[in-house]
Amino acid sequence: MVHGTPGYRGTRVGVALGSAPRNQSDHGEGEQLPRIRVPYWCAKGHETRLVFLKLPDDQLPKTWDCPKCGLPASRDPGHPAEPRPEDELFKSHLDYVKERRSSQDAEVVLAGALERLRARGVLPDQLLGDA
Numbered sequence: 001m002v003h004g005t006p007g008y009r010g011t012r013v014g015v016a017l018g019s020a021p022r023n024q025s026d027h028g029e030g031e032q033l034p035r036i037r038v039p040y041w042c043a044k045g046h047e048t049r050l051v052f053l054k055l056p057d058d059q060l061p062k063t064w065d066c067p068k069c070g071l072p073a074s075r076d077p078g079h080p081a082e083p084r085p086e087d088e089l090f091k092s093h094l095d096y097v098k099e100r101r102s103s104q105d106a107e108v109v110l111a112g113a114l115e116r117l118r119a120r121g122v123l124p125d126q127l128l129g130d131a
Contacts, residue, residue, distance in 0.1 A: 040073035042066035043080035048073055 034054035041047050046068045052060055063081040066073045072081035101109070117123035 038075060039077075040064045040066070040075055041077040041080060042069060042071040042073040043083070044069050044071060046073070047077075 035051050036054045037049050037051050038060055039047055039049050040063070044066070046066050048064060048066060050064060063072045063074055072084060074081040114123060
């Protein structure tokens with residue numbers, strides 16, 4: 001999938017984003033756990049290499065979404081992962097809005113929002129060329 005992930009994934013509780021611990025041994029990080037690099041390939045041939053804890057093969061993800069094109073990628077370069085059904089594809093915020101509102105509804109909502117901005121003096125008419 002090509003979309004953002006939560007900003008707090010992988011952060012420790014009680015640590016401000018962007019700050020480093022004062023002393024790593026205070027936080028139990030003195031020893032590094034063994035890691036492995038696992039390659040994934042999508043149907044378009046893009047290769048993605050991810051780093052995981054060294055786990056048994058059956059505990060590693062079989063597929064991963066390609067960060068370049070969003071297609072599912074597999075660990076076998078000769079056999080790309082099956083594409084997702086159409087109903088499981090990533091939808092943007094705009095896609096969800098379009099499911100709930102028609103174009104006419106959108107025009108009404110936009111007109112109301114513009115009117116409220118003009119009433120507050122935030123959006124003068126001359127900015128839009130309405131004058």
